[in-house]
Amino acid sequence: NAGVTQTPKFQVLKTGQSMTLQCAQDMNHEYMSWYRQDPGMGLRLIHYSVGAGITDQGEVPNGYNVSRSTTEDFPLRLLSAAPSQTSVYFCASSYADKFNYGYTFGSGTRLTVV
Amino acid sequence: AQSVTQLGSHVSVSEGALVLLRCNYSSSVPPYLFWYVQYPNQGLQLLLKYTSAATLVKGINGFEAEFKKSETSFHLTKPSAHMSDAAEYFCAVSGTGQAGTALIFGKGTTLSVSS
Numbered sequence: 227n228a229g230v231t232q233t234p235k236f237q238v239l240k241t242g243q244s245m246t247l248q249c250a251q252d253m254n255h256e257y258m259s260w261y262r263q264d265p266g267m268g269l270r271l272i273h274y275s276v277g278a279g280i281t282d283q284g285e286v287p288n289g290y291n292v293s294r295s296t297t298e299d300f301p302l303r304l305l306s307a308a309p310s311q312t313s314v315y316f317c318a319s320s321y322a323d324k325f326n327y328g329y330t331f332g333s334g335t336r337l338t339v340v
Numbered sequence: 341a342q343s344v345t346q347l348g349s350h351v352s353v354s355e356g357a358l359v360l361l362r363c364n365y366s367s368s369v370p371p372y373l374f375w376y377v378q379y380p381n382q383g384l385q386l387l388l389k390y391t392s393a394a395t396l397v398k399g400i401n402g403f404e405a406e407f408k409k410s411e412t413s414f415h416l417t418k419p420s421a422h423m424s425d426a427a428e429y430f431c432a433v434s435g436t437g438q439a440g441t442a443l444i445f446g447k448g449t450t451l452s453v454s455s
Binding site: 230259261266267268269270271274284316318328329330331332333334 | 349374376381382383384385386389430442443445446447448
């Protein structure tokens, strides 16, 4: 099925551990982004990419790294997990003309850092 | 900077009643506006979008929203609530400048529907 696939769906990390959240889309979308969702905070942009090889920071980038080596994949790396990074993470993608098409979201990764 | 304010973090209605979820935006340029719905343990799904073609926008599942520039509002309505409408709803506005590549989301409104 076409769409945005996120793995894993759930993850528990210990403080200080690192991990990569995977995001893949098969719609040939140029634009991809990562958001985190926290209760009462809505969705906040972490990092985004307008195409392969191009990434930039969003509102809350500290503690996260991204890369975009292919159009399809946009992994999010947590360098040294902290309890403040406990959240639900969503990957979203869109055509370059994103405001006319809107975003397609993945189903999310629920991360708990203990 | 662009921003979105959703009035009311929680709205409760009875089945069959009118649904009204409020969204006000701030934008220095003509905005693109969106409503998304999130069902429990799922990602966000696009309900409808305003892209300047028409001020009254119809979306999926019987929802619609009206863009009112004078009130900087984009409220979401549905004439008759159904139990399946219970979810969290997010309003979003297009960013500008460096943020012009992203959507700016409101904090969300949880809709509860009782029988």
